[in-house]
Amino acid sequence: MEILDFVDKNDNVIGATTRDGIYKKNLIHRIVHVMIFNNEGKIALQLRSNKVSYCPNHRSTTVGGHVQTGESYEEAALREYNEELWTESKIEKISKDYYEIEWDISKFLVTFKTIFNGPFYPDGKEVEKIDFFTIEEIEKMIKNGEKFHPELLFLLNKYFL
Numbered sequence: 001m002e003i004l005d006f007v008d009k010n011d012n013v014i015g016a017t018t019r020d021g022i023y024k025k026n027l028i029h030r031i032v033h034v035m036i037f038n039n040e041g042k043i044a045l046q047l048r049s050n051k052v053s054y055c056p057n058h059r060s061t062t063v064g065g066h067v068q069t070g071e072s073y074e075e076a077a078l079r080e081y082n083e084e085l086w087t088e089s090k091i092e093k094i095s096k097d098y099y100e101i102e103w104d105i106s107k108f109l110v111t112f113k114t115i116f117n118g119p120f121y122p123d124g125k126e127v128e129k130i131d132f133f134t135i136e137e138i139e140k141m142i143k144n145g146e147k148f149h150p151e152l153l154f155l156l157n158k159y160f161l
Helices: 019-024 073-087 135-144 148-159
Strands: 004-006 013-018 029-037 043-048 060-061 063-066 092-100 106-117 129-132
Touching: 004 019, 004 029, 013 019, 029 060, 029 073, 029 148, 043 135, 060 063, 060 148, 063 073, 073 092, 073 106, 073 129, 092 148, 106 148, 129 135, 135 148
Parallel strands: 029 106
Antiparallel strands: 004 013, 029 043, 029 063, 043 060, 043 129, 092 106
16 A cells, blocks of 8 residues: 655645545645656657556656655655666756646646666556657647646646747
């Protein structure tokens, strides 16, 4: 069972509960994302598996997930990186955002970046595949109505598009 910290609007831990408890009570919590770039400056995006409960078959950041209780953002990012892709590289923090979505869920998104050309070893349970795209290709995909995870769209619009 995954236990997550919940925080106040200043990102101070005020308690811990299950992942389900976080969402049932609409508690502010912490999420990490890792944006992976290759040597050509293209961004790797994952296609989420059809087996995941939230946003199946959507494009998402290459790595993403919840910060578990007691973890730092960086520890969570490296754990998720290894769990989802069976590999890792040196990561660098690029942003921290307070993110609210329409059904009253609020969270802190901390985003890291890295340069890594692969190979990737997606776990298959959560990640269907990984592909690299230019910013122009991503803009075209969005215009053409491809499904994108809302947090990825937020990050792309704020920092890359």
